[in-house]
Amino acid sequence: MESLADFPVEQILKGAKHAIENSEYLPTLNRMIECCQAGLVELGLPAPHDAYVEACQAPSPKSAQAWSHPAVYLAGRDSEWFFLANNEERLTWPVFRSHYQRYCAAVLRGESLTIPAPEALEKHAPEPLSNDEQLAALKELRESSGL
Template identity: 30%
Template sequence: MYGHRWTASFGVSADQGHAWAATLAGLTGAQIANGLAGLVERGDEWPPSAPDFRKLCEGASPEALGLPSTSAAYREACRNSHPAADQRWSHPAVHHAACEVGFSELRSLPEEKSRLLFERAYAVTVRMLLAGEVLREIPKALPASVSVSTPEVGQAALAALRTRMRGVAA
């Protein structure tokens, strides 16, 4: 991509002890591909420094990954945070970020606060995707068996607790 400009600055062959190798250590193939796409998009004539390239690799926009923008994802999360919502998610990453913030917080906090929380959670989620981490699945429905507590079970537990507390007080 940079031809002689690259080789003049960094040499012809890749050296494992080179500063670039140390700086890019731990990045996934997807992250490096993202960084290369970012370089093509920028169209710079000279290669970036290794730390600048690492920032390009790690800092993908959601749209570059095929995700909704942060503002669109926030609106979707707020819409789906209502208990009566249909909860159709455009991508598991939006659901994951909404769960990290909490549906109650998305519904009840002022927009300035809930937006900041969501933006942070969504950015972390995007970084998780870039790192190849697995996000939790969107629940399809309730589990086959659900534990249901009856009033009798609750009253029995309360009576046992009262008995135990009387023993402690004596």
């Protein structure tokens, strides 16, 4: 029961019904977890490995990308983008999967996940140089380049 504690009762019942209807034998715990996770698709959550691939392939800035679900971004962020990009899947997949399952469980409990807005760049318009300053800068550039 502890292994299924992250899933709401409704999700467990749906998973059990699916497993019983599609199996000749009673489902194992692993099969029950798989069936419960299948219900994630109904909530817009991608399959765990699909989410992992999406997180690994997303360009920067990460928070500005169009994510299939905020849980994918948050799991990638918690797994650390540098770690995901610079290590083998055998090392990164278990870390990402753990974070992703935690966020999926939060979504199943009815929590709303959001992606933080990307940080804005400073906006300052430099003042143009006067004609005399432009000529002095041009002269300096010519001298430094040997022209």
